[in-house]
Amino acid sequence: MAKSIPSRSEDYSLWYNELVKKADLAEHSDVRGCMVIKPYGYSIWEKMQQALDKMFKETGHVNAYFPLFVPKSFLAREASHVEGFAKECAIVTHYRLKNSPDGKGVVVDPESELEEELIVRPTSETIIWNSYKKWIQSYRDLPILINQWANVVRWEMRTRLFLRTAEFLWQEGHTAHATAEEAVNETLQMLDVYADFAENYMALPVIKGKKSEGEKFPGAVDTYCIEALMQDGKALQAGTSHFLGQNFAKAFDVQFATKEGKLDYVWGTSWGVSTRLMGALIMAHSDDDGLILPPKLAPLQVVIVPVFKNEEELNAIRSSLEPVIQDYRKQNVTVKLDDRDTQKPGFKFAEWELKGVPVRLTIGPRDLGQGTVEIARRDTKEKQVIKIEQAVVDTLVLLEDMQKNIYRRALEFRKQMTTQVDSFDQFKKVLDEKGGFIEAHWDGTTETEAIIKEETKATIRCIPLDAKEEQGVCVYSGKPSNKRVLFARAY
RNA sequence: CGGGGUGUAGCGCAGCCCGGUUAGCGCACCUGGUUUGGGACCAGGGGGUCGCAGGUUCGAAUCCUGCUACCCCGACCA
Incomplete structure (x- = not known):
C-alpha cells in the first residue's frame, strides 16, 4: 500500500491534494503559490489545449502572442478593471542585479530602477487593446478574432494546486467588432464552445449562465460563465466569456470609421479557460482509488x-x-x-x-x-x-461508453444535488446539510446578494440562460422575482 | 492578510513537554535469492545541513527570537 490516498468522505481537501501529487500531476514549487506541472499532468493540459485550439480555429480565431509585461499606466486606463486587479499584481521595478557588496550572492542594482514600472499581466485586455488601437481604423479591419495561450500572474493569498495558483496557464481570447450585436454573439458563441468542450471532452456537465453585477469581470458589461458541480457539493466556475461593450475601446481610444463614414468605438469581448480545468476534471470524476479520466483527455x-x-x-x-x-x-x-x-x-x-x-x-x-x-x-x-x-x-x-458514463454519472450527481428552495431557512438548511446548487428566487439587487453571501457564504453562481420564467418572491427580501438563479458555495 | 497547526532520509511519521552516547520506525531505494492473475517475502546495505538564520548553554532536533514554506479556518479571487 505504498501510494494510497485519503478517502473523499474522510477529508475531501486532503484527498484532492494527495491525489494531485500521487498521480504525478503537479507539485508545489519553492516559489510561494506556484506549482510545477509534471509531465503526466501537463500532457492532460496539452490534450485540453489541442481540443480547444481546434475549436477556436474552427470558429475563425487565430493565435498571437502579446507581452508578459504591461505598463502600469495601461492598467489604470479602465477604472473598474484596475480596481479589480490592483490588489493582486506582481510589479517589476528594476531590470538588473549586481554582485552583493559582501560578496555573497546578488542584490538588486538600485541604479536600474525602471522609469515606468511594469505589471506582470493578470490578464491582457489592456496591452491588447493598446495594440488594437494601432490596428483598427475602419470597419474593414474588423472583426479581429485573436486568441493567445499564455501564463498570467495573480498574487493570490491562498493557493491550491490547479484551483488557484499565483501563476497559471490559460488561453485568453480578445475580439473586436463593429457592432454590439456581433460582439454579444461572439461572447455567447465562445460560451457555447466552452460548454461543448466541458461536456464532450471533460465529460463535465455545466450550466451556462450570466454573472450577477457583483460577480462579473471588472471591466465587462456582461460576464457569462459555465458552472460545474464538484463531488463535495461545491461549485466551480469552469470558464468565462465577457461582453466588454465599448469599455476598453473608450479607455484606449479605439475608434473606427463605419460604413456610413461616422466614427464609433469598437465593441469587444474576452473569454478564457485556465489550468483550473484540471482541478475541475479531477474533482468531478475521480474516486478513492485515484483519478478517473475521460478517455478523450487521458494521455x-x-x-x-x-x-x-x-x-x-x-x-x-x-x-x-x-x-x-x-x-x-x-x-x-x-x-x-x-x-x-x-x-x-x-x-x-x-x-x-x-x-x-x-x-x-x-x-x-x-x-x-x-x-x-x-x-x-x-x-x-x-x-x-x-x-x-x-x-x-x-x-x-x-472508451466511448466510459466517456458517456462518467458524464452521465456527473450529471446524475448534479441533478441529485440541485435543490429548489423557497424560504431562507430552507436555503440555509440545504446549504449546510446537503450542499450543491440551490435554485432560488432573488430580487436582483446587489445588496441582497451581498447579505446572502455574508450570512451563508453562498454566492450567485449564475443566472442560468435557460431559466424558466416563473413568478416568485426573493428568498431573502420577499420582493418579487421572475426567475430562479443558481446559488452555491464555490471554489 | 488575520487565527490555528505543521516542517526530522524520496514519501509518511516518532523523538521535542523534561537539552546529554552513534537521531529512530514504516514505505520507497540498492544487492542477492525465492516470487509474480489485486499494492510479494527473506537476508544484507546505502541515504539526514533535524525548514532557514540568529541566540541561550560545557552541550540544542529538543529552550528563546526572527524568517520561510505548506495545511486547515476566515477575507479576496479564475
Whole structure:
C-alpha cells in the first residue's frame, strides 16, 4: 500500500491534494503559490489545449502572442478593471542585479530602477487593446478574432494546486467588432464552445449562465460563465466569456470609421479557460482509488499488464500482443505495455488506477493457452475475459461508453444535488446539510446578494440562460422575482 | 492578510513537554535469492545541513527570537 490516498468522505481537501501529487500531476514549487506541472499532468493540459485550439480555429480565431509585461499606466486606463486587479499584481521595478557588496550572492542594482514600472499581466485586455488601437481604423479591419495561450500572474493569498495558483496557464481570447450585436454573439458563441468542450471532452456537465453585477469581470458589461458541480457539493466556475461593450475601446481610444463614414468605438469581448480545468476534471470524476479520466483527455488510454514468471513467458506474451498493439495505434488509441519486471501485477493495477488510465488489459500464461485477455474499465472497475482478437474493438466500445458514463454519472450527481428552495431557512438548511446548487428566487439587487453571501457564504453562481420564467418572491427580501438563479458555495 | 497547526532520509511519521552516547520506525531505494492473475517475502546495505538564520548553554532536533514554506479556518479571487 505504498501510494494510497485519503478517502473523499474522510477529508475531501486532503484527498484532492494527495491525489494531485500521487498521480504525478503537479507539485508545489519553492516559489510561494506556484506549482510545477509534471509531465503526466501537463500532457492532460496539452490534450485540453489541442481540443480547444481546434475549436477556436474552427470558429475563425487565430493565435498571437502579446507581452508578459504591461505598463502600469495601461492598467489604470479602465477604472473598474484596475480596481479589480490592483490588489493582486506582481510589479517589476528594476531590470538588473549586481554582485552583493559582501560578496555573497546578488542584490538588486538600485541604479536600474525602471522609469515606468511594469505589471506582470493578470490578464491582457489592456496591452491588447493598446495594440488594437494601432490596428483598427475602419470597419474593414474588423472583426479581429485573436486568441493567445499564455501564463498570467495573480498574487493570490491562498493557493491550491490547479484551483488557484499565483501563476497559471490559460488561453485568453480578445475580439473586436463593429457592432454590439456581433460582439454579444461572439461572447455567447465562445460560451457555447466552452460548454461543448466541458461536456464532450471533460465529460463535465455545466450550466451556462450570466454573472450577477457583483460577480462579473471588472471591466465587462456582461460576464457569462459555465458552472460545474464538484463531488463535495461545491461549485466551480469552469470558464468565462465577457461582453466588454465599448469599455476598453473608450479607455484606449479605439475608434473606427463605419460604413456610413461616422466614427464609433469598437465593441469587444474576452473569454478564457485556465489550468483550473484540471482541478475541475479531477474533482468531478475521480474516486478513492485515484483519478478517473475521460478517455478523450487521458494521455494513456490503454495499459497492458503482462503476468509472467520469466523471460520466455514475457516474450510469448509480447508476440501475441504485437498485432493488438499495432491495431491500437492504427485506431489512434494510446497504449502502453507495462513490462517492468520490477513490480508485481497487483502493484501495477493499483498504480495505473491511481493515474486514471481508462482501460487495462491483463494477459498471462492462462490466457496464452486460450487466446484470451482480461479487460478492465477504470470508471466501474468491471472486468471481463474476452478473446484477444476482440480486444481492440471492445476497447473502442468501452472508451466511448466510459466517456458517456462518467458524464452521465456527473450529471446524475448534479441533478441529485440541485435543490429548489423557497424560504431562507430552507436555503440555509440545504446549504449546510446537503450542499450543491440551490435554485432560488432573488430580487436582483446587489445588496441582497451581498447579505446572502455574508450570512451563508453562498454566492450567485449564475443566472442560468435557460431559466424558466416563473413568478416568485426573493428568498431573502420577499420582493418579487421572475426567475430562479443558481446559488452555491464555490471554489 | 488575520487565527490555528505543521516542517526530522524520496514519501509518511516518532523523538521535542523534561537539552546529554552513534537521531529512530514504516514505505520507497540498492544487492542477492525465492516470487509474480489485486499494492510479494527473506537476508544484507546505502541515504539526514533535524525548514532557514540568529541566540541561550560545557552541550540544542529538543529552550528563546526572527524568517520561510505548506495545511486547515476566515477575507479576496479564475
